[in-house]
Amino acid sequence: MKISVVGLGKAGLPLAAVIADSGLDVLGVDVDKKRVMDIENGLNPIPEETGLDKLIKKHIRKNLNVTSDPLTAAKSCNAHIVIVPLFIDDNKKPDFSVLKKAFTCIGQGLKKGDIVVLETTVPTGTTKGLNKDILEKESGFVAGIDFFLAHSPERIMTGHSISRFKEFPKIVGGINKRSGEKAAEIYRHFSNIQIVKNSTTAEMIKIAEGIYRDVNIGLANELLKVCDSIGVDFSEMRKYANHKYCNIHQAGIGVGGHCIPVYPWFIINQMDVPIIKTARIENDKMIYYWKDKISALHPKGAKIGVVGLSYRSDVKELAYTRSIPFIELLEQEGFDVYVADELFSKNEIINLGFKALEKYDQMDLIVQLHDSVKFPENKTLVIQR
Ligand SMILES: NC(=O)c1ccc[n+]([C@@H]2O[C@H](COP(=O)([O-])OP(=O)(O)OC[C@H]3O[C@@H](n4cnc5c(N)ncnc54)[C@H](O)[C@@H]3O)[C@@H](O)[C@H]2O)c1
Incomplete structure (x- = not known):
């Protein structure tokens, strides 16, 4: 299994490093070219994150690689974890533009049997609604049958993220049962899993x-x-x-x-x-x-x-x-x-x-x-x- 982690921010980079440390092959993706270059050179952009320095140095250019090309990453991986930000605008309405871009690229690179997991916290129903629609439209595949889709909320706290992966159970909820199980297969490598009824429950948690x-x-x-x-x-x-x-x-x-x-x-x-x-x-x-x-x-x-x-x-x-x-x-x-x-x-x-x-x-x-x-x-x- 080759896993892409889309968004190498305060949440995504520790996640990518922890997955790599569990022995899996990870490709981190970020549109910020300088950030990608720094990480590739073994530099830690989040110095306040305990233990991250060590993991980057240990795995970079081995089973942790990074790129600023989301489409190539989507095409070369069969599991895709998305952890980009979702902001609210001045009227307190969610701005889905970053999420839409990330899912459009994944949809364009999607292959039969792939699993896509959204970790960004989103309004309830986003995984089985907006995200599913984009992936199906871009790929021509049917979610839950040709490819799998789940939500697994990121519950880290910057500074303590790496230990939190071990302390907190990873909640996983699929858009259907098979999707939840497929997502759990990834997370089982480095965390305790709690599969919940569906993606909306996972979002609401x-x-x-x-x-x-x-x-x-x-x-x-x-x-x-x-x-x-x-x-x-x-x-x-x-x-x-x-x-x-x-x-x-x-x-x-x-x-x-x-x-x-x-x-x-x-x-x-x-x-x-x-x-x-x-x-x-x-x-x-x-x-x-x-x-x-x-x-x-x-x-x-x-x-x-x-x-x-x-x-x-x-x-x-x-x-x-x-x-x-x-x-x-x-x-x-x-x-x-x-x-x-x-x-x-x-x-x-x-x-x-x-x-x-x-x-x-x-x-x-x-x-x-x-x-x-x-x-x-x-x-x-x-x-x-
Ligand atoms: N930081 C935390 O403590 C924390 C805790 C729990 C949950 N979260 C969740 O994680 C989300 C992300 O938070 P963060 O702190 O990592 O944000 P961040 O701003 O530190 O990082 C986001 C990264 O995503 C990248 N990005 C933006 N668009 C992209 C795209 N299309 N493809 C690839 N990369 C792209 C940005 O360049 C940036 O490096 C939050 O919105 C929240 O839902 C964060």
């Missing part, structure tokens, strides 16, 4: 995980506001309230990253579920809560240092980060804002249009969005807690 996190973060944010208003220390309350049956999440400036702020919209777009919608909207509004708090304590023109640009502290990723709209809001409010992030260089911060924070002692306030660095308590507002 991942969406539900994201919604669980978003709604619980929304609850934590609301509890933080309650605590603030009655003079209770939220962190202390949370520390002692949590036990086996109570898991109050961290409060903060909202939720970022490719995943959690995106998936609730897949459901909100389709049906009215007030708790999901309210959590999503309120989480996005947290930046205003914190801006108002800072404004109540400091006059316009005060020097504010913001620590944390990524959506979380140990990953260099700006997708849907709430830090950027928060910093822009503080600037609009008339504050003199300086920015630092342990994973971004001074030049990278300047190129994003911000002033780099270097002289911490000259700040009137340090707003700590990431919890990895400690600053003097008397000058620091810790938001992520």
Whole structure:
């Protein structure tokens, strides 16, 4: 079996490396030529990913090869795993354009007996709907009979992806029974498998995980506001309230990253579920809560240092980060804002249009969005807690 992994991003590259490490022959595909070249030369584009360096060096140009030519890859492989991004647009509607391109190429290279697995998190019904339609149209084959199609949600967390493949069962759901079984044959090589009834169930499992996190973060944010208003220390309350049956999440400036702020919209777009919608909207509004708090304590023109640009502290990723709209809001409010992030260089911060924070002692306030660095308590507002 020769497997292509389409999309060598934060999710796809660790997956390709883990499959190669299980002894299978992998061809990684990415449209980003520089990324492909770097990987081919043994360079790891995700240094924060524990263990990835070692796997790339061990397998590259052996049973892990890479290409920027999706059609040739589609023609030369008989299993195709797709893990490209799916964003939402300004109206919160999913933008399928990247996914459509990837499936069109696979369809054009498809052979009888091939298996295609989608790992990107998608609105329910996408695998047996849009993806199946594209593959059938481009290949002239019938899905579930001539070729097989399944969904297997990616459940990694950047930084810990490689260990998560072993810790978390790989959920697999086919558009028919045979498709689920064919997909499971691949994943069995490197992970525990859980075959579920169908591809829509597999899609919903991942969406539900994201919604669980978003709604619980929304609850934590609301509890933080309650605590603030009655003079209770939220962190202390949370520390002692949590036990086996109570898991109050961290409060903060909202939720970022490719995943959690995106998936609730897949459901909100389709049906009215007030708790999901309210959590999503309120989480996005947290930046205003914190801006108002800072404004109540400091006059316009005060020097504010913001620590944390990524959506979380140990990953260099700006997708849907709430830090950027928060910093822009503080600037609009008339504050003199300086920015630092342990994973971004001074030049990278300047190129994003911000002033780099270097002289911490000259700040009137340090707003700590990431919890990895400690600053003097008397000058620091810790938001992520
Ligand atoms: N990163 C995570 O922690 C994580 C966790 C769980 C699930 N996911 C899922 O994985 C998806 C991808 O996330 P990511 O973090 O890897 O994104 P990413 O932006 O890091 O990488 C995506 C890669 O796909 C490539 N690409 C785009 N179009 C392509 C095409 N037509 N053919 C081949 N390659 C193409 C891009 O060049 C890029 O390198 C997310 O949308 C989400 O559904 C990610």
